[in-house]
Amino acid sequence: MKKVTVLMLTIFLGMVTSHAQNKALLYDFYEVPQSLMLNPGVRTPYKWHAGIPLLSGIAVQAGSSGVTVNDLFANDGVDFNTKVREKVLDGLSKNDDFGGSGQIEVFYGGFRNTKRPNDYYSFGMYGEGFIAQFWPRDLAILAFEGNANNLERRFDLNHIATQGEAVNVFHFGVNRKLNNKWTVGLRAKLYSSVFEFKSVRNDGYFVTTQGENNILRNTLVADVTMRTSGIESLFDILNDDDVAQSVELPKWLLGRSLFGGNLGAGVDIGFTHNIGRSSYVTASLLDVGFIYHNNDVKNYTLNGAATNEGVEIVLPEDASNLNADIWQDLIDDFERQIPFETDERAYLSLRPIKLYSSFRYNFGERSLKSKVCDCGIKPNTKTDSFDYLNAVGGQFFMINQPRGPQAAITAFYQRRLGNVLALKTTYTADKYTFSNIGLGLNVQAGPVNFYVLADNLLGYPNLPDSNYASLQFGFNIISWNGN
């Protein structure tokens, strides 16, 4: 029962309040106020906006590089162990990963400064998190094959890389139109970490070789660390039979979300620059910040080096040790050479920084009557912000991951249909797939705004065979400039 509870909680925290990755469809799709969250310097055609609480922004994403559900579980009559061997053990590398992420906005709003109409302020709170597990290839081979038939092979411990977290974020941002060429933005963030676990940058190996004295020699060199915060208190609740978990778990989640866990700070910055009559360059840097974990911290380390050739009795040296417990001595030596230790030392965790940039070219019959010029600063109007009928361009995304930066490139086409409908379609290539076509739909029905964005549509006809899927949707109330 507890395992089920942990699983459910993990799914909830991992998939619902989890950390959003590449949101290519939402980026610069500025009909949707949530595009501000990806670039604080995006153009803002709103007088004010208010997200429907808990429904303004819901995003889930899951991906696995290298193997799909269908690869393993298709009812195709192939022996399951054969599929595991071919698709997983032989097919995946240490850089392949499995992950889920997502985000839910609790509340989100924004308003234009009436005295400084070029400033647009936004604020809100959202929960996000993610789980990323890199494939521990060498350890998997060791588990499936063992070391007997892998003599002299080093099983690298740096294949161990996993991390996950759930964090609640409070934010306030300022978006300023400097002139008709430049719009810039800055957002300050306060992080309240619910939990985090992270084991990255491990090192070491296990190898079995021919022994110097005995037949075989096993050698373990380890420098492995797992840092956790917020996990111990969670397991305390789950392991305590005397507490009502249905009461304590929400209390735990709420408490740690609202500054009862570990705190941090960060910023987002971004800009939009008009480089000609119809072309725009944008960029943003998100989550440049940290969380300081000093509450409910538990770290695990395995650090040292040991070799073993079994129990050794060498005469005459050991003739006087007839009563010694040489087995226990062997165990003690091993534990002394490679101690498995825990501590509660505080640590600093950097946020996974994300970089977006784009180039955009608008074309087609423009509804805009005004011309773009350097002739001064003037307030946005709804029409001059939607000064396109069609737009094409490219986007670039990069995120800092345990195995180094992970990038994606996107080509997009965007189309407005009157004042009601806007569509955006994307083609994205990243480590998960080279056939990711996405479609975003924004509907403006009076003040009510609804958007839905779905990635990797080619995977939908057979979702289990897809390496990647993501979905975002939400409802907002928007008052436009000029209204």
Next chain:
Amino acid sequence: MKRGFVIFLFVPMVFMILQSCADEQNFDQFDDLSVEPTLASSIFYFESDEATINLAGPGAFYTQSFTFEAFNESFVAERVLDGVIVYEVENTTSKELAILIEFLDAGGTVLDSESFVVQPEPTPLLERQIAYGNGGRSLDILRNTTNIRVSGDNLGDGTSVSSASEPKIILRSSAEFRLRLR
């Protein structure tokens, strides 16, 4: 024209979403997953030089019983499917020697034993493989072994000295066991 282009571009995508379906999946296949690694490690190593054997004279020159709980550790005992213990005995002394290995349970009862008699040098390396489980000796021997007793007997004299450099009796041993992790 433009409306047609939009319809051409977007309608098939929407249609694709609505067409969402999936190949039939059978998650019960996971129950068939078999994880059975073969793990190998040295067990123990015994060495005595000829001077020590001569010092004890003919007959027993060494007996030692020591705790050995690698086999009856629950992780191994509950998962072991079969395995092989490999022994190598090398004698470069000038005398015939006997080595006896006994596997004992917690009460001191001998569950299994293996004896080796090796001729004086020059004599080839003696190798022996003992299978457990799967047609070999009972795995319960290993599961219940908590101690190993090593005994050495000098079947020759107590004065002769081998012409080999650093004459010794050496017993090496290792084990390979297949475990069912799943």
